[in-house]
Amino acid sequence: MTLSHVSARFGALAAASVISATLLFVAPQAHAASSGPYYKVELAQPAASKQELLRSVFVKCEGTACRAPMASTAPKNMCISIAREFGEVSAFSAGDRVFTAEELAACNGSKKEVIAKN
Structure with missing residues (x-):
């Protein structure tokens, strides 16, 4: 060499x-x-709890506003999880994507289906 x-x-x-x-x-x-808030949520009613672990991230709520960092789940699934845990979702965005009225109805409808089955 x-x-x-x-x-x-x-x-x-x-x-x-x-x-x-x-x-x-x-x-x-x-x-x-x-790692700032990726999911931004507006609830129809103030949340009873301030923070919950959903889909491997902490969702933090103050009044009717909730925020969470990005999770390794589809935005639809995160919306459904938030609606089930905190109540009816009136606005939802994941990054730049803002959910339509139909998508919000699907998020909130999943909660009603679970309640009806129980």
Whole structure:
């Protein structure tokens, strides 16, 4: 192995180390910055409880306004879970997506179906 081969391997190792260190420290910071409220909910009535663990995230409510970070579930399922736990949902958004009246009816209707079955 010549000196140029050793230098090239050392350079590649140094570059890989810099990239790894960058990903190790920068990626968690980017995730932390985006962990604000993703789901924004308006309830028809003030929530009885202030905070519940739903679909692996904490949903926090103050009065009729609820907020939660992104979960690994479909927005429809999160809406249904919130309606079941906190009561009728009058407005729901997941990121930039705002639910229509039909989608809200489906969220709230699922709660009524569960109550009717019991």
